[in-house]
Amino acid sequence: MTDRSAPRPGRAVRGSTTGRPLMAAMDLLGRRWALRLLWELRSGPLGARALLARCDGLSSSVLYERLRDLVDAALVVQDDDGRYELTDVGRELGTALQPLDAWARRWSRELDG
Amino acid sequence: MTDRSAPRPGRAVRGSTTGRPLMAAMDLLGRRWALRLLWELRSGPLGARALLARCDGLSSSVLYERLRDLVDAALVVQDDDGRYELTDVGRELGTALQPLDAWARRWSRELDG
């Protein structure tokens, strides 16, 4: 690992050397479990083990790597109790993703009638 | 590999055995380049090589794997000329992701002031 750093707008990002914000966002959110973790944190702060319990199949190694990414990206912080919670901009992302939830239901109906 | 199949609502999905639509969506969209490909197709049908040209760093092997996923999920189809284009529900996803674009800009301002 050594050199891991989370994508941030303004930096070179996988898939785009321009660092365009949306590309940085897609690089970050396109990593496994990133979207899901943000989704789980919408409802309030959670500890690491609580997150693991909610995300069936998530391994702890990836969890902590992803949490580091999200903290780096200023979407998540640790509160005084050590639990992880969304920052303001992280919470905004939650609402920005809300249409996705509604879409997923339409998608589901579309597929199996 | 052999047995790859794209996540679809109603089936067991990585991260959730319930097959809840949103979890299926996040599994699908959480794969590398999936979001980005949908984003690039928003503006109209594109051939495989055009997609490769737009996605700097995307390899052809992953492109075709992802395209298979998206076609499986009924978000993308091939038109008569062989180009890939969004289905109706795929286009709806595009608009559902639109708030993400606006959010990414706010995020960018947030990070580097």
Next chain:
DNA sequence: GTGTGTGTTTCTGATTCCGAAACGTCGACC
């Protein structure tokens, strides 16, 4: 002390990815 619950890191093997090369096809163009 012996548990049991956290948070976190480390290791190994499996999956996924990149990158480049190769294949076939089609339509120029000579």
Next chain:
DNA sequence: GGTCGACGTTTCGGAATCAGAAACACACAC
């Protein structure tokens, strides 16, 4: 006819990322 280029697609080795289990440290309860 042949050759050239642009396209769609598949294959393969090495690199990055992942899952899964194990282990560590730290609390607090019994």
